[in-house]
Amino acid sequence: xxINRLVHPGFWFGKTDKEYALKLARMGVGGFCLxxxxxxxxxxxxxxxxxxxxxxxxxxxxxxxxxxxxWLPDAELFPSNLALGAxxxxxxxxxxxxxxxxxxxxLGIDWIFAPVLDLADNPDNPIVNTRSFGSDxxxxxxxxxxxxxxxxxxxxxxxIKHFPGHGNTATDSHLALPVLLSTKQHILEHELIPFRQLLxxxxxxxxxxxxxxxxxxxxxxxxxxxxxxxxxxxEMGFNGCICTDALCMxxxxxxxxxxxxxxxxxxxxxxxxEDPLALLAFLxxxxxxxxxxxxxxxxxxxxxxxxxxxxxxxxxxAFGPTDFSDRTARKALTLLGSALSVNPGETLHYLxxxxxxxxQENAFLDALQEKGVIVKPFNGQADKLAVLxxxxxxxxxxxxxxxxxxxxxxxxxxxxSKENIIISFANPWMAASLPCQGKLFTFSPAAPFxxxxxxxxxxxxxxxxxxxxxx
Numbered sequence: 001x002x003i004n005r006l007v008h009p010g011f012w013f014g015k016t017d018k019e020y021a022l023k024l025a026r027m028g029v030g031g032f033c034l035x036x037x038x039x040x041x042x043x044x045x046x047x048x049x050x051x052x053x054x055x056x057x058x059x060x061x062x063x064x065x066x067x068x069x070x071w072l073p074d075a076e077l078f079p080s081n082l083a084l085g086a087x088x089x090x091x092x093x094x095x096x097x098x099x100x101x102x103x104x105x106x107l108g109i110d111w112i113f114a115p116v117l118d119l120a121d122n123p124d125n126p127i128v129n130t131r132s133f134g135s136d137x138x139x140x141x142x143x144x145x146x147x148x149x150x151x152x153x154x155x156x157x158x159x160i161k162h163f164p165g166h167g168n169t170a171t172d173s174h175l176a177l178p179v180l181l182s183t184k185q186h187i188l189e190h191e192l193i194p195f196r197q198l199l200x201x202x203x204x205x206x207x208x209x210x211x212x213x214x215x216x217x218x219x220x221x222x223x224x225x226x227x228x229x230x231x232x233x234x235e236m237g238f239n240g241c242i243c244t245d246a247l248c249m250x251x252x253x254x255x256x257x258x259x260x261x262x263x264x265x266x267x268x269x270x271x272x273x274e275d276p277l278a279l280l281a282f283l284x285x286x287x288x289x290x291x292x293x294x295x296x297x298x299x300x301x302x303x304x305x306x307x308x309x310x311x312x313x314x315x316x317x318a319f320g321p322t323d324f325s326d327r328t329a330r331k332a333l334t335l336l337g338s339a340l341s342v343n344p345g346e347t348l349h350y351l352x353x354x355x356x357x358x359x360q361e362n363a364f365l366d367a368l369q370e371k372g373v374i375v376k377p378f379n380g381q382a383d384k385l386a387v388l389x390x391x392x393x394x395x396x397x398x399x400x401x402x403x404x405x406x407x408x409x410x411x412x413x414x415x416x417s418k419e420n421i422i423i424s425f426a427n428p429w430m431a432a433s434l435p436c437q438g439k440l441f442t443f444s445p446a447a448p449f450x451x452x453x454x455x456x457x458x459x460x461x462x463x464x465x466x467x468x469x470x471x
Contacts, residue, residue, distance in 0.1 A: 003283050005030040006263065006296055008061070010246065010272035011045065013037035018045070024276055025052035030300050031059035031111075033246075033272050038074050039107060039315065046108025057304035059157075061111035065131055067100050068107075069446075075103065075319070076446075079328040081116060081143070082428070083443035085134035085468030087331035090146040093133075095324055097150020104156055106318035110307040111157040113206060115144040117194040119167035120469050123429040126400040127174070128167050129393045130426055130443055134468030135167075137193035144194060148201045155310030157303060160198055162208030162245060163232060164221055165191025169210060174249045177211055177220060184214040196236060203303060204241040205232060207267065209252055220252065223261035233266055241299045243269035247279075256282040263288065268296040329442070329452035334465035337438035340384060340421035342457050344372030349382035351413050353406045354391030354430065361388060363447035364423075367454035378413055385417035386457070387436070390445060392426030400427050410434060423453050428469060441467070 007029050011021050013036040032049055034042060046060050067078030084093045104112060117140060120132035133140040151158045164187060169178035207222045216226040222244045232238050244262045252258040256279055259270045273279040342348050352361060365375045378385060387410055393400060414420050414436055421438040422431040425445040440456060442449040455461055
């Protein structure tokens, strides 16, 4: 029995040595999870890994939650899940899933680790935020279910995550172990609703690295027999694939012991260890229960067969032009208060904050300039001011809100402007306590959403979205 197949290593373009990955493939690992790269690089690597493997089929996955553009520079960044929550349109959610799957499939990716079923119910959560469809379990269920239908139609597997619900925590599990302080009743009647309702569509359940004392006081969910074997498999009746979240994350200290514990608790796939070779050697030295190992292999065989059910489209067809993001932006943008109005010939000053990733703001500024608006950086005084907030979730950053200095900067700018608006291109909670005249939420920094924000200021359309989080 091939124990190595339990392990699915990660591959980071520009960091992981290709020969090292090919060595792992030749050792018979069950698959790989890819991070970064270009379309050409991803396509070439998936072919090389499959050719090197002695297995009839391996599974290649990626975290394309917001389309391939979240990782690939030559692919489109699709609307965030929270934007879809604001639009509350199942057809758009389906379309996002379909387009994501078709593009991924054309590059040799079988498996999208999405959708996120975590609820956006904690403003201080640094890692869920716009990855969630919202704070309402029923809405999350509807939109995530439609997204999963789209993935299936486009030809990829799904994985619902992060069981039993990562939303109401305030720690990035890439850095430390989050603690879910909800009561058991609240977990059962709130966090678990989307998971319970969508298990019948799930190809896989990804279990999160989080401690839920109400369910298991001792062990994190990803290594907990009580949560995996007891709650998920026995009480909720799920008999499909269970995988860990990435083992290289810092929430779990000893990845070898954690991987073994996760397998013994009921996991079938051990995802993205920091040291795959060491983990493979460790696992092969253990006396693993034969029945669990057999079941894990059977589960992967089922997934492999399912992944082959839909043929891949050509890259040209998969990456063809679409107005999906434009249509979503028109339904998702949400306005609280009054919209700042600018006309051709007028000057709009802007102040950008929280742009850690150096996201381009050209789409917003260019759209205004094309209509004759003069745009200038804020210089201490403004008749009309737009504060542009860019901070969004980032793994290993542990921050999501405004820093004290940033908040002070905004407050001073607002005092020195006659008319103002705050435009949040990502984290919707950033503007919560700021005394501005209007707040416009796009939930995405993608160019179509920037252009739509400019159109609101120009009076071209009235935002239709509804806040997908509790205010």
